[in-house]
Structure formats: structure tokens, C-alpha cells
Amino acid sequence: MxxxxxxxxxxxxxxxxxxxxxxxxxxxxxxxxxxxxxxxxxxxxxxxxxxxxxxxxxxxxxxxxxxxxxxxxxxxxxxxxTDRLSNVTIDPDAKTAWIEAGATWKQVIDAAAPHGLAPLSGSFPNLGAIPYILGGGLGLMARQYGYTADHVRRIEVVTPDGVLRNAEDDPNLFWALRGGIGNFGIVTRLEIDLFPVKTLYGGSLYYDLKANPGALETWREWTLTVPDSVTSAVAVLVFPDIPQVPAPLRGKHVAQFQLSILDGGEDLVRPLRQIGEPLVDTVGELPYTESAKIFAEPDRADAFSSRNVLLSALDPKALATVPKLTGRKARCIIGIRHLGGALAKAPEVPNAMGHRDAQYSVTVLSIGEKDESALQRAILDPFADQVIGRLLNFSSAALDEADLRAAFDEGDYERLWELRARYDSDELLQPNHPF
CATH class of the missing domain: 3.30.43.10 (Uridine Diphospho-n-acetylenolpyruvylglucosamine Reductase, domain 2)
Structure with a gap:
């Protein structure tokens, strides 16, 4: 061997x-x-x-x-x-990038920026770009431009028979790879659209929930009014009281509003700034190369698990349960993302992304090796009446067939299952979410 x-x-x-x-x-x-x-x-x-x-x-x-x-x-x-297979090639005239299998979003961002262009990257630039895209890709400009998978032009993939194929020549394979999350082959590189974006108005507003109990509801109401140029989220968590955490946040139960705005940023953010005195305010004009500052996620390897649901609406009563359920004993972070806008529009060449009518995404993330699935389900339970599906990229826990089926539109799971059987009948591949 x-x-x-x-x-x-x-x-x-x-x-x-x-x-x-x-x-x-x-x-x-x-x-x-x-x-x-x-x-x-x-x-x-x-x-x-x-x-x-x-x-x-x-x-x-x-x-x-x-x-x-x-x-x-x-x-x-x-x-x-794949970290040694990580070249990025920019075509500034076509506004596209060829990305190899191991490239991170930071590599793509840095390569595109000198040309005044940006990819539809996510909140964490050190994430692998291609796995993110294969799961759909919910990025910083998602409400303006849609899922990253909606803007894939070409894919080179090694199928389980060992053949290197151009997926766009096979409509079924091209459909399945964009949202089917690694069940059909090993993508070696793909081509995506880039966009003429140099800067964002973005960052985070951190509010003490004890001092500002209405902060989450203010954000919910605000999301009902903002244009598609605004992509936002809120994370609710208790910061540990340790020196590594900025002093104003230590030991505080916080709502962190994460904002990415393409036009009219200062005026659009004003209603959130009127909530009260923020503990920390990092929102302002920033180059896209510094987009990691928006979510400010820790770049440290760790054990974690998460569960996600997609909602048709964000019920105020369910939202009101979040502060209590994410208190000091909860050992978790809850993240709520505002969807809609361009995410609701299917691309000209269809893909496997489902539930485009979803208006919000809710994810519960637990840090550590302990099984927190019961706690995660308890936190998501108040939202049950509005649940219409899930995003697999935000589900880092083993899912049963019913859970997997819920990630796709009616009939699409069966189509994906049949395609998996066609391309990988021996189940050679072991993807994160196998059909």
C-alpha cells in the first residue's frame, strides 16, 4: 500500500x-x-x-x-x-476567481483586493473556501448577492471512479455539488464570481443584555425595515471573566450585533446605536481585507458542536427566551442571522440549496467535548412553530435522515440520494453529512 x-x-x-x-x-x-x-x-x-x-x-x-x-x-x-493544493487565480476583466481545494477565504480576499474585487466570503476568512461553497455559503453580503453557491461558474471534480470531470458538463452533478455538501466527489478547484466591493460599513455593537433587555427585539424590528444591502446577525453569549477578553466585556451577558452594510451604513445603523451605550462599538468603514473584524471570531482550534434551524419568521416570544437560555450556566452561544433579500432568488442555473423563503437562521454552538445536544434542542424548541429547514454548513452534529431531508426542498433529498448512489455506489466517500 x-x-x-x-x-x-x-x-x-x-x-x-x-x-x-x-x-x-x-x-x-x-x-x-x-x-x-x-x-x-x-x-x-x-x-x-x-x-x-x-x-x-x-x-x-x-x-x-x-x-x-x-x-x-x-x-x-x-x-x-488539501492545504498544499491552494492556488488562487484572479481574472479581473471577467471578475472571477479560480480557487483550488485547499485555499482559504483570506487567500481569495487578498488576491482579489488589488483589483477592487471581493468574493462572497463568510465571517471567518481562515475557513476553507471550497467546503464552505459546497454547503451553500452564507456570506457577509448574502442579502445583496445570495449564496456563494449561486455564483459558481465551473467545477473540476474527481468522482469516486477516479475520473477528473468538468461538472458543468453534467447538469445533475453540477446541481448536486452546489449545496450537496461533498457527497459526489472531491472538488479540486472551482471558479466563482467576484464583485466590485472594496469596503464595507461593518463591525460589531456589543450591548449588555442586563442593562438593555429590549436589545434583541429592537434588532428584530430593525431587520424588517432594512434594504438588501444590509446583512446582519446577532450572537448572544456570556463572555468569560479572563484577561484575554476586552475589559468592558468580561463576565457580561452580551448581545453582539454583527453588521455588514454596502450602502448608507451610518444612517442605517442609527436605530441600533440608540439602544443604549454599547460596551464596545467597532462599527465603521473598513476595507474588505479586514472583514474578519465584523464577527471577530476566535481563531483557535477547539472541540465544538452546533445545531441549526431555518425560520419562516422570528417570533418575538421565542426571541425573548434567548437571554434566559443563554445565561451563565448554558455553556453555549446562540447566533441568529437575518436572511431574505437575494437569498430568496434561485440562480439562473439551479442548485441544491433549499428553503429560499427562510427569513432567519438560528444556530446553537457549544464549546467542548461534552454532549450538549439536549441543551441545544431545548434552546431551539421555542422556535419550533417557525422552523422550515436547516443549513448543513451550520450543523456540526450528526444528523439522522429526517434532519438531512429537512435541509432541502421537497423532492430534492431523494434526487440527491439517487445521485449519490449513481456517482458513489460503493460509498467510497465519507462526507460530513452522508446521504
Whole structure:
């Protein structure tokens, strides 16, 4: 085995090889992969060789870029790591970018910025771009431009038979890859649209919920009035009382309003600034290259789990339960994102993204290795009457078939299941959310 795999250009690790742990571990440290082999691919041909070898030897295959979305661990088999396959090529005239499998959004942002362009990246630039896109991609400009998957032009993918294909030549495969979250092959690179955006009016407003109990309702009412140029979210959490946290936030139960605005920012934010005196206000004009400051998420590997639901509306009574359910003993963060706008419009070339009528997304994130699924369900339960689906990119917990089915429009799950059986009849691939 090792001799044949060693013909790959990139590095190869086994359990007794120095560097094995570093190669297999990613950002998500809960239930890490335990592969027999880790292959650091450097080109599409490396991917083909690894896939063919796995197929011939009855081995399972999983893929890791940065490892943020990992939740279905390998036990044996081959783990393909893509961080060495990470080139980004910008075409400023066409306003497009070719992105290889291991590239992060930061790489794409930095490559596009000198041309006055920006991708539809998410809240965390160190995230792998392609896994994010395959799950749809809910970005900082989502209400203005839609899901990132809506703006994919071309995809090169190695299917489980080891063939490198242009997915756009196969309408079923092209449809399934954009939203079907890794069930149909290993994408080696894809081409996306870029947009003429140099700056955003964005950042976070942090309010003490004890001093401003109506803050969440003010944000809900505000979202009903804002134009599509405004994409926003709110995170509710208790900050630990430790030196690493900014002094005004230590030990506080906080609503963090995360704002990304393309036009008219200062006037549009005024109703939120009138809530009261913020603990911290980072909102202002910023270059897109500094968009990580909007959500200000920690860049530290850890164990975590999350559950997500999509809502047809945000019920004020359900929203009012959030402060109590996210108090000091809750051990979790709840994030609510405002949807609608361009997200409601299907692209000219259809994809697998469902529930475009959703108006809000609610995610409960728990840090640590303890099973917090019961707590997560309890926090989401008050929203049950408005639940219409879920986003798989925000669901880092094992889902049963009913949960997976709920991520797609009626009939689409069956179509995806049939396509998985067509392209991967031997179930060679072990994606995060297998159909």
C-alpha cells in the first residue's frame, strides 16, 4: 500500500510517521479522524491516484481542508488533506476567481483586493473556501448577492471512479455539488464570481443584555425595515471573566450585533446605536481585507458542536427566551442571522440549496467535548412553530435522515440520494453529512 501511495507528489503519513497527528487534525478537535493514511495532495492527479487506490483496496476516503466542518470521523481509510493544493487565480476583466481545494477565504480576499474585487466570503476568512461553497455559503453580503453557491461558474471534480470531470458538463452533478455538501466527489478547484466591493460599513455593537433587555427585539424590528444591502446577525453569549477578553466585556451577558452594510451604513445603523451605550462599538468603514473584524471570531482550534434551524419568521416570544437560555450556566452561544433579500432568488442555473423563503437562521454552538445536544434542542424548541429547514454548513452534529431531508426542498433529498448512489455506489466517500 505505502509503496503505491508514495508515487503521489505530496507527502504521505501513517500512524507511525512523524507529523501524522499534525496532518490529520484540523480546526474542529471533536472526534478527530483516525485514518490509516494521510495524503497531502498537491494536484488533481494526486487526488485521482488516492481515489483509485482507495477504490481498488476497499478503503474509505475523507477530505480535510482547514477541518472546520469535520464531524464524521474516519476509522482507518485515507484522509486527503488539501492545504498544499491552494492556488488562487484572479481574472479581473471577467471578475472571477479560480480557487483550488485547499485555499482559504483570506487567500481569495487578498488576491482579489488589488483589483477592487471581493468574493462572497463568510465571517471567518481562515475557513476553507471550497467546503464552505459546497454547503451553500452564507456570506457577509448574502442579502445583496445570495449564496456563494449561486455564483459558481465551473467545477473540476474527481468522482469516486477516479475520473477528473468538468461538472458543468453534467447538469445533475453540477446541481448536486452546489449545496450537496461533498457527497459526489472531491472538488479540486472551482471558479466563482467576484464583485466590485472594496469596503464595507461593518463591525460589531456589543450591548449588555442586563442593562438593555429590549436589545434583541429592537434588532428584530430593525431587520424588517432594512434594504438588501444590509446583512446582519446577532450572537448572544456570556463572555468569560479572563484577561484575554476586552475589559468592558468580561463576565457580561452580551448581545453582539454583527453588521455588514454596502450602502448608507451610518444612517442605517442609527436605530441600533440608540439602544443604549454599547460596551464596545467597532462599527465603521473598513476595507474588505479586514472583514474578519465584523464577527471577530476566535481563531483557535477547539472541540465544538452546533445545531441549526431555518425560520419562516422570528417570533418575538421565542426571541425573548434567548437571554434566559443563554445565561451563565448554558455553556453555549446562540447566533441568529437575518436572511431574505437575494437569498430568496434561485440562480439562473439551479442548485441544491433549499428553503429560499427562510427569513432567519438560528444556530446553537457549544464549546467542548461534552454532549450538549439536549441543551441545544431545548434552546431551539421555542422556535419550533417557525422552523422550515436547516443549513448543513451550520450543523456540526450528526444528523439522522429526517434532519438531512429537512435541509432541502421537497423532492430534492431523494434526487440527491439517487445521485449519490449513481456517482458513489460503493460509498467510497465519507462526507460530513452522508446521504
Amino acid at each position: 505505502t509503496t503505491e501511495l508514495s508515487t503521489i507528489d505530496g507527502p504521505l503519513w501513517t500512524k507511525d510517521t512523524d507529523g501524522y497527528d499534525e496532518a490529520r487534525l484540523g480546526f474542529q478537535r471533536l472526534d478527530p479522524h483516525q485514518p490509516a493514511y494521510v495524503v497531502g495532495v498537491t494536484c488533481a492527479q494526486d487526488v485521482q491516484l488516492a481515489v483509485r487506490f482507495a477504490h481498488e483496496n476497499g478503503l474509505k476516503l475523507a477530505v480535510k481542508a482547514t477541518g472546520h466542518g469535520h464531524l464524521n470521523p474516519l476509522d482507518g481509510g485515507i484522509l486527503i488533506t
